[in-house]
Amino acid sequence: MKNRIQIDGVWYVKEEIKDEKPSYIIHLNSNNVSSFQGFNFESDLYAWEAIRYLHADGKPFDHIDIKFTDKRVKPFREEIWDHTNWMRAILDNELISLEELRKSVCSRGETEFIAFLKYLRYQKWI
Numbered sequence: 001m002k003n004r005i006q007i008d009g010v011w012y013v014k015e016e017i018k019d020e021k022p023s024y025i026i027h028l029n030s031n032n033v034s035s036f037q038g039f040n041f042e043s044d045l046y047a048w049e050a051i052r053y054l055h056a057d058g059k060p061f062d063h064i065d066i067k068f069t070d071k072r073v074k075p076f077r078e079e080i081w082d083h084t085n086w087m088r089a090i091l092d093n094e095l096i097s098l099e100e101l102r103k104s105v106c107s108r109g110e111t112e113f114i115a116f117l118k119y120l121r122y123q124k125w126i
Contacts, residue, residue: 031056034053034054034055034056035053035054035058036051036052036053036054037051037052037054037060038050038051038052039116039119039120039123039125041112041115041116041119043108043109043112044071045070045071045072045106045108045109045112046068046069046070046071046072046105046109046112046113047067047068047069047071048066048067048068048069048112048113048116049066049067049069050064050065050066050116050120050125051064051065051066051067052064052125053065060125062084063082063084064082064084064087064120064125064126065080065081065082066080066081066082066087067079067080067081068080068081068104070104070105072106079104084126086100087117087120087126088126090113090114090117091114091117091118091121091126098110101113
């Protein structure tokens with residue numbers, strides 16, 4: 001048998017490995033791939049990463065997502081906040097929106113997040 005070899009008294013058989021190609025093809029183009037921009041603010045207690053997606057022509061979508069990280073607990077707790085109107089309501093001091101925020105952060109976190117939202121508003125993101 002030509003497809004085997006003996007090494008230190010042990011016989012090994014040659015194995016053919018097929019280079020299989022995927023049975024599907026993924027088409028990527030400007031209609032299904034987006035670019036994005038981002039701002040990040042981090043303290044010792046929390047982190048917020050704001051993401052704004054862009055259309056193929058470079059114009060931003062009407063909303064932003066904020067990845068919130070609570071670093072007070074291990075492992076860190078992460079959430080995605082994607083309700084831009086809620087963020088605007090926080091800036092307008094609407095009590096219901098502020099109460100919802102307070103479920104996730106302490107008073108210092110509230111102050112930090114509002115400062116970050118003000119920065120995003122200054123950047124014309126919200």
